[in-house]
Amino acid sequence: KVQESLSLDKRHKFWETQPVGQFKDIGDSSLTEGPIELPTPLSEVKQEPYNLPDHYEWVTCDINSEQMCEEVYNLLAHNYVEDDENMFRFKYSKEFLRWALQPPGYFRSWHIGVRVKSTKKMVAFITGIPARIRVRDEVVHMAEINFLCVHKKLRTKRLAPVMIKEVTRRVHLENMWQAAYTAGVILPTPIATCQYWHRSLNPKKLIDVGFSRLGARMTMSRTIKLYKLPESTITPGFRKMEIHDVPAVTRLIRTYLSRFAVAPDFDENDVEHWLLPKEDVIDSFLVESPETHEVTDFCSFYTLPSSILGHPSYSLLKAAYSFYNVSTVTPLLQLMNDALIVAKQKDYDVFNALDVMQNESFLRELKFGPGDGKLHYYLYNYRMRHALKPSELGLVLL
Template sequence: THKFWETQPVGQFKDIGDTSLPEGPIEPATPLSEVKQDPYNLPSVYEWTTCDMASDDICSEVYNLLRSNYVEDDENMFRFNYSKEFLSGVPARIRVRDEVVKMAEINFLCVHKKLRSKRLAPVMIKEVTRRVHLENIWQAAYTAGVVLPTPITTCQYWHRSLNPKKLIDVGFSRLGARMTMSRTIKLYKLPEALVTPGFRKMELLDVPAVTRLLRNYLSQFGVATDFDENDVEHWLLPREDVVDSYLVESPETHDVTDFCSFYTLPSTILGNPNYTTLKAAYSYYNVATQTSFLQLMNDALIVSKQKGFDVFNALDVMHNESFLKELKFGPGDGQLHYYLYNYRLRSALKPSELGLVLL
């Protein structure tokens, strides 16, 4: 049972399959004057602080909390180590079917390891909900590795080894049956040179063309980000050690025909004497119209290998299934569940019907 989540405006397990329930907001918006004006009570000795992420000292405190206490894999071998650039919150527009909804993207919920299982998380979630309501936003999107009431879809993580020797040394992957290290290294070897003519890094002047390409691509998915040019500039313009974006500019017409991107999310390797950091690239948004998806993503693998990533990760969202197996990705031991707060879908989506990637 879910004593907290049962009280929240989210799809409930008991309602799965009940097609009489309407699609859309579960609770209506209320006048802002009716939103609770003061913060929720915390157990004594605790107090709320609003983190000014523009302050280097405060940003470092948040970064250090997460570096030591944020998400680990099920065997506690790796812990996400998001860089400071990721630690800001911005509103988003997410389209559900034909409706574009203003939402908060909730991320980086974290309770210090020593303060776990004291029901602090429900208070934090209620407080962030209250603060989002005061911004006149009534829906949210979030992902988690745990099952909560109730996923709009459940995605599988896939992993493409770029540096198989290190991945095996640190326990991220294992030597396959009847495989030697040298055969494994050969299996995952990538060419030095890129394949696609006109493949280049995205630049500021590409924002309008990339926005058009992405908006057109994302329009086919049941739930998707509604990107405008400002969003594309913020989320997709290349930033060293944060996000990498590449596109294909037709050598003849100079049209931007294809796009691929990935973000940088290292993990701390816990308790290994030889290595401290696993450098991982995560597939972000990709669009192929003139180049085959396979060739486009193969070029993305080549550049990520050149940039020193150990592994390239992807979810089975959008059309990613079409390249995962052929490009030698293998399924991981983790899943990612997607959720909406205060918005009911009539039925769950397939991962391939989802056009949304949260960092």
């Protein structure tokens, strides 16, 4: 609370100039929902890139090139998001980055790096991908912005606003005028504030590395017993999703996501890209009724390990992140318990989930504990009249 009210008072020299909901407008009921600024003719969009400080240059990344992908991977592995105590840092894999950045209709020009001119060292990165996001009754063609990163040695020099303006310009050039993004920091103005929950799968390692602590009046052996899971899944007809399931899964997920205020508008191509299993990137399972062979339920999680910083015996935390889950026949609680069981079989240390969609209905019962960080969701150039509850959000960004 203290942190939140402080940050509402803070000046945002950059964000105050941008078409986003401003803190001063919170609660102003004269403002309507929808775009803040109208599109300008494409001929009026700035044709040249923004100026970078001397000695730096823009590079459009070809993430299919092994060398480029490696450079991006290394920048992020050493400089991307850390927890508040600097104990862990996200370590997106190269395969994951290729998947995350190349959905149907992606634009290579939206994968933007900054290099030092003389050495060609990559020192900053930002990306966009196209997405159709439904906001209430309206499907909006947006960019999802992610992987904003400035090398640790170049921080607080106002490079981030230049990166953001440049990606905005390149999105405008494709005639798109809205964006969605998430961040751990508070900016003007979240459309929703969510929380991560964590389900221990390997409690001993999590405690050893300082990810979690032994509960009050708990011993290690009682803790291990508390988090023990069955060896194999329980739901009859629970199996890995396959390519021929794409039409059925698309129908299931479209119907399900229609109940949320903000959610992606997935078609079969999107489902094939985002939900078909890819080893160590995305896992998806469904329930095919043994009698009718109908697909009735679906669950998925993506793989995002974190480096463990400065620990003598462990260097990698293997984490699964809940993605999209749909239950129509199998209770969501049972479906997610099966997801935990497969994640354990696959040797993940922890299973993470946000309190979005209907996740609150299983988090406590399946022994997830609340994390300390918050995740704020934002829209660019689209005003929401009120903040949404996490359960009104049907969107998960990577």
